Amino acid sequence: MGIFNADNIQQLVNELNKANKIVITAHKSPDGDSVGSTLGLYHFLKSMGYDATMCHPDPAPDFLTWLSGASEIKSWQQDNEISTQLIAQADLIFCLDFNAPGRVGDDMKQGLMDSSATKIMIDHHLDPDTAFFDYSFSDSTCCSTSQLIVELILQMGAENKLNALIGTPLYCGIMTDTGSFRFSSTSPETHEILAKLIRSGVNHAEVHEQVYDTNTIDRIKLRGFALSEKMEIWEDLQTAVISLTEEEMKRYNYKKGDTEGLVNVALSIIGMKRAAYFSESEGYVKISFRSKGEDNPVNEIAANYFEGGGHKNAAGGRHELPIQSAIDLFKKALKHEK
Helix, strand or coil, X not given: CCCCCHHHHXXXXXXXXXXXXXXXXXXXXXXXXXXXXXXXXXXXXXXXXXXXXXXXXXXXXXXXXXXXXXXXXXXXXXXXXXXXXXXXXXXXXXXXXXXXXXXXXXXXXXXXXXXXXXXXXXXXXXXXXXXXXXXXXXXXXXCCHHHHHHHHHHHCCCHHHCCHHHHHHHHHHHHHHCCCCCCCCCCHHHHHHHHHHHHCCCCHHHHHHHHHCCCCHHHHHHHHHHHHHCEEEEHHHCEEEEEECHHHHHHCCCCCCCCCCHHHHHHCCCCCCEEEEEEEECCEEEXXXXXXXXXXXXXXXXXXXXXXXXXXXXXXXXXXXXHHHHHHHHHHHHXXXX
């Protein structure tokens, strides 16, 4: 199935059996897939008797903290001393949902690069930096890293280990990275895997409710403000843009995850082929790009203009403040690429 076969699975198992301390990490600004794949692999490895811990660059957003084990993920940002120790002492590091060391952020990157541990990448993004990792399991056609973790478990012959504890975060990761299974990356194999997870005990209705139907009043008001007051429609470019400054987010008591999926709402407007969300974050502008169709890639714009990258129809990037200069550059890039 997919990128895993008998030979490389045996190599992976050999590395697991040699390791005394295993650490699972993922990219900065965690999302449903990075958290879901981390927790799914963590619970699976623990069920197999391995000594595993989890260390991420920064904390998970509130809408994912309900997942079992989420509170056990150490954050380089908040638990720096213990995180530094975990990475330094690891024999084996799983690098999930990122394709290059820079994706963990500047603070954690050096610790990861200095580590002598065997590094195993499992990821679905384009252009992996295979030279950095000892083993690279990369499939850019797969909808999510969480699906790859399920495929790994199946190829290890451990389907009997699947249960609600392991399967729930993996279902969550697949669900969020496919836009609730509506993106074109959702394959027949994806649905077959989802069926296996549900049969293993995953309560799919609860996952949807916890992620999408648990809002605070501040979150609803912030999203309403963003859509009614801060959205621009560039009809000639068939593009919708939303931007929020740090002051505006503070006004609505912003918490990480409050604007999750906002860019997809902008893209859903009739006639729009692209959308972008700009927000001030940690002294720079963070940007999420989305698009529809094969003829409207946004990963190239992210890479060429905004120090970023990603999938053809879903990418991210960054730019120096002020936020308006980033928006102006995006418009210029669209006109140039048109």
